[in-house]
Amino acid sequence: MTSSAAHPAEVLLGAQAGAHAIPVCDHYSGVEVRMRKSLQLQQELLAEFGHCVFDVTLDCEDGAPVGQEREHAMLVARLAREAGAGARVAARVHTVDHPAFAQDMAIIAGEAGQRLCHIMLPKVETVDDVLAAERALEAAGASHLPLHALIESPAAVHRAFEIAAHPRIQSLSFGLMDFVSAHGGAIPASGMTSTGQFEHPLVVRAKLEISAACHANGKVPSHCVVTEFSDPDAMQAAAGRAARQFGYTRMWSIHPAQIRPILAAFAPEGAEIARASRIISAAIQADWAPISEEGVLHDRASYRYFWQVLERAHQTGRMLPAEAQGWFAKAETTFT
Numbered sequence: 001m002t003s004s005a006a007h008p009a010e011v012l013l014g015a016q017a018g019a020h021a022i023p024v025c026d027h028y029s030g031v032e033v034r035m036r037k038s039l040q041l042q043q044e045l046l047a048e049f050g051h052c053v054f055d056v057t058l059d060c061e062d063g064a065p066v067g068q069e070r071e072h073a074m075l076v077a078r079l080a081r082e083a084g085a086g087a088r089v090a091a092r093v094h095t096v097d098h099p100a101f102a103q104d105m106a107i108i109a110g111e112a113g114q115r116l117c118h119i120m121l122p123k124v125e126t127v128d129d130v131l132a133a134e135r136a137l138e139a140a141g142a143s144h145l146p147l148h149a150l151i152e153s154p155a156a157v158h159r160a161f162e163i164a165a166h167p168r169i170q171s172l173s174f175g176l177m178d179f180v181s182a183h184g185g186a187i188p189a190s191g192m193t194s195t196g197q198f199e200h201p202l203v204v205r206a207k208l209e210i211s212a213a214c215h216a217n218g219k220v221p222s223h224c225v226v227t228e229f230s231d232p233d234a235m236q237a238a239a240g241r242a243a244r245q246f247g248y249t250r251m252w253s254i255h256p257a258q259i260r261p262i263l264a265a266f267a268p269e270g271a272e273i274a275r276a277s278r279i280i281s282a283a284i285q286a287d288w289a290p291i292s293e294e295g296v297l298h299d300r301a302s303y304r305y306f307w308q309v310l311e312r313a314h315q316t317g318r319m320l321p322a323e324a325q326g327w328f329a330k331a332e333t334t335f336t
Contacts (some may be wrong), residue, residue, distance in 0.1 A: 027253040039083055053316065105133070151163070164217040268316075
């Protein structure tokens with residue numbers, strides 16, 4: 001296969017092709033009726049956009065009822081197994097030191113591992129927590145599953161680079177509420193609001209550390225929740241700041257009304273999509289040699305950026321120019 005015939009992701013990203021090709025929105029629910037509604041909504045948007053634009057993470061931890069851990073894990077496994085074609089379903093299990101952790105992994109990863117896209121680990125403090133989860137996956141016969149780690153304490157932020165470097169980790173998420181609570185009142189409640197979380201120095205530092213750790217290791221930084229779920233403007237503004245100022249490429253949702261504002265905030269502008277498509281098309285015609293576009297020189301260093309613009313457009317359900325659509329029809333069968 002010549003370079004001109006190769007898929008752009010293969011040429012530009014090599015072994016990393018597909019590594020970041022996960023939806024920009026991660027939607028959480030832990031009560032049965034909401035989990036079922038989330039999976040239904042995922043199928044509705046899949047039909048609308050032609051591919052899955054958000055993950056559904058079924059919650060066994062903070063968003064789930066207390067006292068019926070085994071029954072809830074069995075419900076999560078069943079819902080994952082029954083999810084529709086093309087679904088992306090994950091599970092947040094208990095912390096590795098919780099009595100229900102081993103049970104969660106045995107039931108959910110063991111019975112539904114082939115239908116899950118990843119396992120979310122809450123309150124990860126060290127690489128040892130990742131290693132414990134990795135052993136549990138292997139015991140459950142689900143060693144193929146990626147792990148996502150939730151960073152929720154000052155000590156975990158300090159170790160973010162080490163945690164992100166572990167090969168099983170695909171993404172780090174920032175747990176804002178627990179992070180603020182871990183400071184014993186030193187961070188005011190305003191640090192948890194949609195605006196204050198972008199202003200308090202300790203919160204800002206934590207977000208930047210997690211984002212930098214992910215980018216340094218080729219992993220996906222996932223931004224924390226916005227609890228003002230009834231205010232779509234606040235949601236979209238926060239998502240926009242997370243994407244454009246803090247380097248996040250994914251964000252949590254805790255209410256269905258937050259999903260579309262997240263998609264909109266993380267999507268490139270139409271003019272940028274069109275330009276990226278023109279540049280990649282011209283690069284292919286030039287067999288990936290340097291080109292000039294409107295008096296500006298481009299080579300594979302900038303081609304990578306413009307390819308990632310197109311990836312983001314696809315992930316967020318934006319309409320792609322005709323010449324770009326075929327690249328993603330092929331990518332979905334090759335890299336996912």
